[in-house]
Amino acid sequence: MSASVPLRAALADALTEDGTLADPEWRRAAATVPRHLFVGSYFEQVPGSVPTRYRPVHQGDAGWLRGVYTDRTLITQLDGRTRPDDVARGTAVVGSPSSSSTLPSLVLRMWQRLDVQPGQRVLEIGTGTGYSTALGAHCLGDDSLTSVEYDPVVGAAAASAIKAAGYAPRLITGDGLRGDPGGGAYDRLIATCSVRYIPVPWLHQVKPGGKLLVTLSGWSYASGLALLTVTGPGAAAGRFLTGYTSFMPARPHDRPPRPALVLLPGEERPTGMDPAIIGTWTGSWVAQLAAPSAERMGAGSEQILWDVSTGSQSRTASRADGGWTVVQRGPVRLWDQVETAVQTWQGLGAPHQEDFGITVSAARQRVWIGAEDGPGWDLPI
Numbered sequence: 001m002s003a004s005v006p007l008r009a010a011l012a013d014a015l016t017e018d019g020t021l022a023d024p025e026w027r028r029a030a031a032t033v034p035r036h037l038f039v040g041s042y043f044e045q046v047p048g049s050v051p052t053r054y055r056p057v058h059q060g061d062a063g064w065l066r067g068v069y070t071d072r073t074l075i076t077q078l079d080g081r082t083r084p085d086d087v088a089r090g091t092a093v094v095g096s097p098s099s100s101s102t103l104p105s106l107v108l109r110m111w112q113r114l115d116v117q118p119g120q121r122v123l124e125i126g127t128g129t130g131y132s133t134a135l136g137a138h139c140l141g142d143d144s145l146t147s148v149e150y151d152p153v154v155g156a157a158a159a160s161a162i163k164a165a166g167y168a169p170r171l172i173t174g175d176g177l178r179g180d181p182g183g184g185a186y187d188r189l190i191a192t193c194s195v196r197y198i199p200v201p202w203l204h205q206v207k208p209g210g211k212l213l214v215t216l217s218g219w220s221y222a223s224g225l226a227l228l229t230v231t232g233p234g235a236a237a238g239r240f241l242t243g244y245t246s247f248m249p250a251r252p253h254d255r256p257p258r259p260a261l262v263l264l265p266g267e268e269r270p271t272g273m274d275p276a277i278i279g280t281w282t283g284s285w286v287a288q289l290a291a292p293s294a295e296r297m298g299a300g301s302e303q304i305l306w307d308v309s310t311g312s313q314s315r316t317a318s319r320a321d322g323g324w325t326v327v328q329r330g331p332v333r334l335w336d337q338v339e340t341a342v343q344t345w346q347g348l349g350a351p352h353q354e355d356f357g358i359t360v361s362a363a364r365q366r367v368w369i370g371a372e373d374g375p376g377w378d379l380p381i
Helices: 004-017 022-031 065-070 104-114 132-141 152-164 201-204 274-280 281-290 334-347
Strands: 040-044 053-057 074-078 097-101 122-126 145-149 171-173 187-195 207-217 224-232 235-240 267-272 295-299 302-307 311-316 324-329 356-360 365-369 377-378
Touching: 004 022, 004 065, 022 104, 022 132, 022 267, 040 065, 040 201, 040 377, 065 302, 065 324, 074 365, 104 207, 122 132, 132 145, 132 152, 152 171, 187 201, 201 207, 207 235, 224 356, 274 281, 274 334, 281 295, 281 334, 302 334, 311 334, 324 334, 324 365
Parallel strands: 122 145, 122 187, 145 171, 187 207
Antiparallel strands: 040 053, 040 074, 074 097, 207 224, 224 235, 235 356, 267 324, 295 302, 302 311, 311 324, 356 365, 365 377
């Protein structure tokens, strides 16, 4: 018996016990699909390293297989090019994660939330390692699933692993933001990358009444998972779901390269809002909606917002009397926008994201709180 079989069973049992696996079909998929075929090697973060450094865990290393069958995200590529096998054992490197095998509980939870019915066609955006694709093929059948991967090297490795695992869904290498280049009418779309807004081709490739499960994010890397129903060609509406979901951004939607941050002088004023609120899950989400082109840095009371497209900056600090100040410069008063948005959200009781919704049309994409005619913000389409 393969050494992975009891580890797969133990992972499936644990995910069943914690409530992740409510559907027996998906539990069988978790216990059957061999994740180690999709994650030959991976990176681990070096604890406490600044800037963050990663060391490789190679196939066959002590703890490698147990790590594969732990419910965690495994980083498989840095900076769009560096893979674990490119780095010698014992060496740590600096880089930005660009591909990963997402933690199994999140992948399986999303597949179940998509609520695919027998005979329906599914378009997956972001093949990645292929593990999610194999889970989908196991439960839905090869003929029901098409998966698109942007990176040809990642896509080739995924195709090989999927074949080795015994599955044969339709695989495409190309820009997932364009969906299926052959068009088609899908019943469901699931994205395993995040986007700043819903790509228009997706809305034309999913049938009216069909559903999209998409993680929305931005240049501050706050995230929200939305389930939308297509209401017509190019139009959809939906709600954000409970829990905490994040994915790496689709590369065309990631922030542009930027120079090293230099904090410059500006106009200073007091702020009545504790800056630490934009370091919380939903607080950072609201801040990103209000200033979608800004990147957020810092922690606690010392928060920095920087919009490289306009050069606008804001930075906060604590005062000796217990209050806070903010310094702003540039044509966009970033903190003013964020402060107004957060105060609006707090005035409604500071709800979690399940109280947010989204409406998409050809003219605009708007995220709102409570009801469609409630307070909201346009996405940067």
